[in-house]
Amino acid sequence: MVEEKNPPIDLNDPDRQLQVFRALANPTRIAILRFLHNGPCCATLPCVKLGISQPNLSRHLQVLKEAGLIDYRLQSTQHCYFICRPSLLRPVFALLAEQHPYRPCRKPEQH
Template sequence: MEAALRALADPSRRAMVERLARGPVTAGEFDAMLPIARPGVSRHLRVLREAGLVDVRQDAQRRIYSLRPAPLAELDEWLATYRALWEQRLDALHTEIARGKHQRGSTR
């Protein structure tokens, strides 16, 4: 999980993962998508591979990258605790706002 978090800390790598969520991508497509030179794209792809976030397969002369959902599912599971905490707090805020509106309405 640590490697995935470090990999996703970079905005270019997050953009790559977001694109991969829609389906497999060739290295050349990433080159056209990102405003960085090909060696930079290769470095970002290596980081994503080493973090276990992407798989790569060779198809003739092309390398095709696809997203590995398992590390993202692990992150989602870890974040679920924090998500529940924020949902509880937002629900409490909503209740207080509604209570305040009700009290203002009854004093008019």
């Protein structure tokens, strides 16, 4: 991850809170953040690794960027994305790393 150089996000602002939580509320965006947690990468690599189309990836990257969670640098002609606020995402990654036992819900029996 890259050192934090961006101004802090004002999480006291309810609209900003909502924007960040909405960005985190999508499994594809969580997968993208997990992918970027390993280090910066250019936009074409997650398409291959995550099995999503370039337009779909671009839309998810834009949501994460607008929420202030990621940013990018131009390398040649490619956008290379990175997590720009690692301290904000540290608790999220800690939560994702915990091993929670999975117990599927029982379907109610039909009579």
